[in-house]
Amino acid sequence: MLSNLSVNLEQNSYQIAIAPNVLSEIGNYLKSLNVGNKILVVSNAMIFDEYGETLINAIQAANFSVSHHILPAGERHKTLLSIQKLYDQALENHLERSSTFIALGGGVIGDMTGFAAATWLRGVNVIQIPTSLLAMVDASIGGKTGVNHPQGKNLIGAFHQPKLVLIDPQVLKTLPHREFRAGMAEVIKYGVIWDADLFQQLEAAERLDELEYLSVELLQNILTHSCQAKADVVSKDEKEGGLRAILNYGHTVGHAIESLTGYSLVNHGEAVAIGMSVAGKIAVKMGYWSEVESQRQDQLIIKTGLPTTVPPMLEIDDILETLKSDKKVKAGKVRFVLPQQIGSATVTDQVTPDIISAVIKTCQEKS
Amino acid sequence: MLSNLSVNLEQNSYQIAIAPNVLSEIGNYLKSLNVGNKILVVSNAMIFDEYGETLINAIQAANFSVSHHILPAGERHKTLLSIQKLYDQALENHLERSSTFIALGGGVIGDMTGFAAATWLRGVNVIQIPTSLLAMVDASIGGKTGVNHPQGKNLIGAFHQPKLVLIDPQVLKTLPHREFRAGMAEVIKYGVIWDADLFQQLEAAERLDELEYLSVELLQNILTHSCQAKADVVSKDEKEGGLRAILNYGHTVGHAIESLTGYSLVNHGEAVAIGMSVAGKIAVKMGYWSEVESQRQDQLIIKTGLPTTVPPMLEIDDILETLKSDKKVKAGKVRFVLPQQIGSATVTDQVTPDIISAVIKTCQEKS
Structure with a gap:
């Protein structure tokens, strides 16, 4: 193969x-x-x-x-x-x-x-x-x-x-199981922002939380579809002038969570999983995305053994402050990638701190 | 202007x-x-x-x-x-x-x-x-x-x-006089490898060894012609795949001299001036260039107050050894830029250590 x-x-x-x-x-x-x-x-x-x-x-x-x-x-x-x-x-x-x-x-x-x-x-x-x-x-x-x-x-x-x-x-x-799952977060990302077929293949699998449950064919498909998605986007925008920004889906809040947990408690893939769940809910709240598809995404994240909730010890104000220092900030405005339907996403700087704050509250179980 | x-x-x-x-x-x-x-x-x-x-x-x-x-x-x-x-x-x-x-x-x-x-x-x-x-x-x-x-x-x-x-x-x-002359070495280089008109303008000037002797027009012309030469070459070969190598005229032996004198006794422009004189004589010896034009080049270098002779304390074997570690070495072969006529140069890896050695001997006054 x-x-x-x-x-x-x-x-x-x-x-x-x-x-x-x-x-x-x-x-x-x-x-x-x-x-x-x-x-x-x-x-x-x-x-x-x-x-x-x-x-x-x-x-x-x-x-x-x-x-x-x-x-x-x-x-x-x-x-x-x-x-x-x-x-x-x-x-x-x-x-x-x-x-x-x-x-x-x-x-x-x-x-x-x-x-x-x-x-x-x-x-x-x-x-x-x-x-x-x-x-x-x-x-x-x-x-x-x-x-x-x-x-x-x-x-x-x-x-x-x-x-x-x-x-x-x-x-x-x-590869350790936890690192496998971290990689799967990016695979799910490609399904949501670019490749509805990949998303459906993932939904069709019985289990995704450990490599051994994947057939050789599914693994080859996951790698091929994901690499193709990345290659497609990069080919169209080599140096992140525009389209490539959609690859940051889940990464805006994700990076803040990684940073605030000292890059140790939550790994990159887990942070991206949480970030996708938050971004998905923001997209729903702002009318970009349907509630149903946002839930399908979260179910896929959970099936993969990845988290969807913001760690309880994090303060919302700290997350908002960290977002401002993100590398992708443009003219001081935080840019979010939001799904429009499974397989397609867009970039916007219209997400207000109030919306972010309100959504994070629903994604956080305070201890 | x-x-x-x-x-x-x-x-x-x-x-x-x-x-x-x-x-x-x-x-x-x-x-x-x-x-x-x-x-x-x-x-x-x-x-x-x-x-x-x-x-x-x-x-x-x-x-x-x-x-x-x-x-x-x-x-x-x-x-x-x-x-x-x-x-x-x-x-x-x-x-x-x-x-x-x-x-x-x-x-x-x-x-x-x-x-x-x-x-x-x-x-x-x-x-x-x-x-x-x-x-x-x-x-x-x-x-x-x-x-x-x-x-x-x-x-x-x-x-x-x-x-x-x-x-x-x-x-x-x-700018200190010595640094002005160092820059003039690169100006002469453009005259030799690319722009015969620039070369003739330099020849027509009475003195070139200090900025104050240059008219405002000549200085503007020197800057414009030199920048145009560099721009032309870079436009045709952005990342040094081929043509751009001709900009290294005088730099092969020049870099060796700079390195062996600890980057202090001889500055970059002076080393390039010596390197051009050596490369010119190699070109003559190998039949690429005429003796007359090589001498016109050396006269221009001397009029600018730049050196044409290799410092007496340098050993030829050390120079040859240093040439081998040059960044532009390709498959172990030292590449030389050699003039063919004033305004035009070519690149070759056919210059043998014997030729380099023989020419340097004639360019060196042993103390």
Whole structure:
């Protein structure tokens, strides 16, 4: 089973290949890319232990010169300091402008490797091999790269499109259940804002809360539809001028919840799930969306084992204050993505603090 | 006297305006650019003392909100650490994606401000207001940004085109003579590789070694022709895929000399002047260029008060070794830009170490 998608951009179009064991096929892909001989694989220790050997062997078998660099795992290491160590490694291995970084890992590895590739010698090639569901359906596609500033996530970064994205569904077997569900939040998002067919496939599944309940076909469909949705949107708006903003569905309130819970209690996918539930209810309240579809969304979120309620210890005023410092604020106005029907969404800056506040109250069970 | 040039790119085309007192006209330019209300001016203390007030007043008069950040002067501060302080300032001033950094200064300020703009919130606007001749005719145009790695100049960077370049010839009055001559090396370069008319205008001038000997018209012509040459080349090859490489004329050996003399004894323009003299003689030796034109070039370099000989303390083997680690090395081969006639040059990787070595010997007076 191989799905071949393409992200069509004015410059730098690229391919997304989704197939079991695609890692061991990397030699053929590398040869067709017309990149230089030197490759630097970037990963973390746990993932490299699991898949590093397969990947390195496949690269060497195709006669490329390969080295690797292990970054410490976790969001707190997503800093300029880690990037500086990556630069040192690139220098040590004499990487040239035609050389290629390969990111083997989740979103943190992908973002950091992408940023180092964007800024080393003013830009070298990068190939994304995401190993978490979240990275597969979201971060690995679209060219967003970055690291955190002490005062905010991803404030430092660049747009730098990968040369290739390789996705092997089988690597998800080693992914913790909670991280699988976090990725599913983004999958549900694509269903709501872009792909009604995907939404219905998810509704038709009996259980979605753990990977083992998904058939091989459903998993392949989930990956293919989600990547296609992201590729469609990115192709139409590479640098977030307009349409791409709809990908932030659920992320406005979601980011505030992540930030206010210290990026630990609630993970990204859980925060997005809550954010979608809130945004859905705002859309209903403002007449954009039907109550029925908003409830179908919430049922899907709950079936996936994700939360729909705002943690009780959060104060509404703090959430409103945090929304104002969101990266996507334009001329001081908070922008919300609101669904209009399943498979379609729009962006508005007309959501008032009063509406947000009223909806959050209904989404919060105070302890 | 106003020269209006444009850099035509697939995306992000922009204007270069060259005119006396253009700084005080910035309000009209800002209004036409459709950028957000927030501006951050980046400069160093000496330049900001001289021109900061004029610029800030003009920006405020046009009803933009402006703050400024002073970076320490000098190449040794062109580091990621300085960039981090710029990020902090951007955060403190709540810069948004539609906000604009303005670089007011020489190449170091321009490169750093450009890099910070390229990587803050994945890219905000930047306007270049170069105050050195070198920055006016070279660094401010073309979108190259960067900082130094402890082991090499500009190894960290990104391509990020400015929204606008404003050049006021009058600010050159406060430029030290040696820095003026350094800029003239790049002007001569454009004459040799691209613009025979510019070359002849330079030949026709009686003296070129200090700004005061240039007429207002000649200075305007030098700036206009040089910026046009850079704009032409960049328009045809935004990211250094091919043609743009000719801008490295004189820079291959030049960079090696700069590096081996610790970036202090010989400045960039002087190193480029020596590099052009060496490359010219290589071109003659390999049959690319005529002896007569190579000598005309050297006479122009000498008239400008720039050196043509390799410093006596440098060992040829060290130069050859340094050439191998040049950023533009491709598949291990050193690439040279060689003139074919005044106004035209080509790129080749066929220059052998033996030829380089033989030519450098003739360009070096051993002490």
